[in-house]
Amino acid sequence: MAPGQKLYPRATVKKIVKAHSGCNVSKNVDVMIFLDYVLFMQTLMKEATIEAKQGGERGVTARSVRKVTGDTLAKFKG
Amino acid sequence: MARESHPPGRNPAPDPDTPVRRAISAEPGSVAASSRLSFSIRTPASQGRNLTLNRSVQGLSASGRKAGAGAASATPHARAAFRTIDSRRAAISTPHLANRRRSVREARETPRDVLRNLGKALAKTSEAIKSSSSSPKSPKPADDTILEERPSQFLDDDDDEDLPKRPRLSLPIDVDEDDDDELRPHRSAGLEDEDLTMRSVEMPRRAYSEQPARLSTGSVRISDYYGRGGEAPDDEDGIDPGFFPPRAPIPEEDFGFDDDGPSYDRSGFDMARRDTLGRASDFGLEVPLDMANESTVMLAPQLEDSPMRPPPEDFAPMFDQRSDDDDDDGDNNADMEGFPDPVSEPEEDNEVETVAEARTPVTATVTAKSAITKRGSSTKETIKRTKRISRHSIEYPSLPAGVVKRLAQTFAKTSGAKGKINPETLKAIIQASDWFFEQIGEDLEAYAKHAHRKTIDESDMLTLMKRQRQTSSHMTPFALAQRHLPRELLQELRMTPPVAPKKRRRASVGEDPEVT
Incomplete structure (x- = not known):
């Protein structure tokens, strides 16, 4: 995370989770959720990069991302 | 001292001095010396056991040496024992580096020496083999002794080894041919009789579902997906679970954006989930299907967006979210305020609309993948809808694209990808993160409910x-x-x-x- 930049929209994260769960979200959970999201993104991009390299693509493409999305989501299923 | 390190076969001469010295210093070798004595019983010098006992009392090394050295017919074991004892003694008594090294080397090289000697022995009889380049180099006198010692068994062994090799080379070829001949009829027979089961729909699906099972609980999760795929549409807004047919009319309805709000998520969601499951195609067509899926998603924007600036379509929800911020915050005002979204929305919104309008002809033109393209077009058009509705019928925004992009770029860089993330990729990532939040939300809800709580x-x-x-x-x-x-x-x-x-x-x- 680049320093000095805006962090992340906590309100948005909270709202998203709240909408999906139908529950209230207690105070600092959204930080944890965002942490989890960061981890998810890390995994996703790593997998996508590997996939792209295996497919001989240059850089990460939408195709590679889509291809690994399912697996990565499954990995982050609680 | 250097003398003593020599192999006994070479140095038959007895040392008059050593017994005195050895007796003091050769304690470590005493056990071995006694064993040596037992070996030396055969030798002519020691004809009685009493004699050997006396010797052991007197001076260990000298007596042993004499006995071993005097006996040219000592067993190879005895000689080896002598050698090791000598080397040990040399190492103890003489601090000479060269000596020590040499003794160790002797001990170490004995197997190789055997080979060398064998090469020599072979070279006398058959000169054809010069591959063993090491055979001419035998700097040590010990080689000769070993050559003498080692019986001709090794020669025999080598001969034996050579023989089986040749048949091996020839055999595999024959075997393969044989196997092919055998297999062909079997396969055809299997096809005729029961191969239907082999190629049934079930097999590949299972195989595929097990394939991503590097997650330890992969199967369970996939079953979850199945459950989800069925549930989700029902929960949402009454879209039929078999959503392919009803999806067709949607493009016409799309322009009134009130009804179909979540359809974008749903359709895309289910499609991708399906891809992650055992795909509908069970004959290993995974890649083509995936490609088709992508092309449908990618086709429209590529065709239509090229004249304009290619906009990331998912900015639209972000725009909405901004508008939301004031409404929904009720609970958590303290934390949440003061995070305005930095992106400029109005232009993008317009563009999205134009894109969506321009996309309808595409659906008309493409006939082959009509269903998929229609779905794609519907997704594109629903994008302009400001809000998605979760299954609890709560509107929710998606994470601002700027944040997602920054994160993605950081991680892409750290994982070694070069270049920037283009809008298409960003869209896919945003979609993935939407799904992620949905999944997380449901999981957290399950946990909280299990604990009879209403707050996560x-x-x-x-x-x-x-x-x-x-x-x-x-x-x-x-x-x-x-x-x-x-x-x-x-x-x-x-x-x-x-x-x-x-x-x-x-x-x-x-x-x-x-x-x-």
């Missing part, structure tokens, strides 16, 4: 992360946070003092086996 607690999140295998005994959530979160957020976590100790306890205890 930190314990839920810790449980979730534990179940995701993100945290474990050696990776505390706080360490993860320290690694991945900026300092401000870390402080937020740290602010509540009991949290850190609680974390671990709860994470260890609070796992619900029932909730999945």
Whole structure:
């Protein structure tokens, strides 16, 4: 995370989770959720990069991302 | 002293001096010496056991040496024993480096020497083999002794070894041919009789579902997906679970954006989920299907967007979210305020609309993949809808594209990808993160409900992360946070003092086996 930049929209994260769960979200959970999201993104991009390299693509493409999305989501299923 | 390190076969001359000295210094070798004596019984010098006993009392090394050396017919074992004892003695008594090394080398090289000698022996009889280049180099006198010692068994062994090799070379070829001949009729027979089961629809699907099972619980999760895929449309807004047929009329309805709000998510969601499952195609067509899926998603924007600036379509929801901020915050005002979205929305919104309008002809033109393209077009058009509705009928925004992009770019760089993330990729990533939040929300809800709570607690999140295998005994959530979160957020976590100790306890205890 680049320093000095805006962090992340906590309100948005909270709202998203709240909408999906139908529950209230207690105070600092959204930080944890965002942490989890960061981890998810890390995994996703790593997998996508590997996939792209295996497919001989240059850089990460939408195709590679889509291809690994399912697996990565499954990995982050609680 | 150097004398003593020589092999006894070479040095038959007895030393008058050594017994005196040895008797003092040769304690380590005493055991071996006694054994040596037992060997030397045969030798002419020691014809009685009484004699050997006397010798052992007198001077170990000298007597042993004499006996061993005098006996040219000593057994190879005895000679080896002599050699080791000599080398040991040399190492003890003489600090000479060269001597020590040499003795060690002798001991070490004996197997190789055997080979060398064997090469020599062969070279006399048959000169054809010059491949063993080491054979001419035999700098040591010990080689000769060994050559003498080693009987001709080795020659025989080599001959034996050579013989089986040739048949091996020839055999595999024959075997393969034989196998092919045998197999062909079998296969055809199998095809005629029962191969229908072999190629039935079930096999490849299972194989595929097991394939991503590097997750230990892969199968369970996939079954979850199945459940989900069925549930989701029902829960949402009454879209039929068999959504392919009803999806067709949607493009016409799309322009009134009130009804179909979540259809974008749903359709895309289900499609992708299906891809992740055993795909509908069971004959290993995974890649083509995937491609088709992509092309449909990508086709429209490529065709239509090229004249304009290619806009990331998912900016639209972000725009909405901004408008939301005031409405929904009710509970958490203290935390949430003051995060306006930095992106300029109005232009993009317009563009999205134009794109969506321009997309309808595409659906008309493409006939072959009509269903898919229609779905794609519908997704594109629903994008302009400001809000998605979760299954609890709560509107929700998606994460601002700027944040997602920044994160994605950071991680792409760290994982070694070059170049920037283009809008298409960003769209896919945003979609993935939407799904991620949905999944997380449902999981957290399950945990909270299981604990009869109505608020999602930190314990839920810790449980979730534990179940995701993100945290474990050696990776505390706080360490993860320290690694991945900026300092401000870390402080937020740290602010509540009991949290850190609680974390671990709860994470260890609070796992619900029932909730999945």
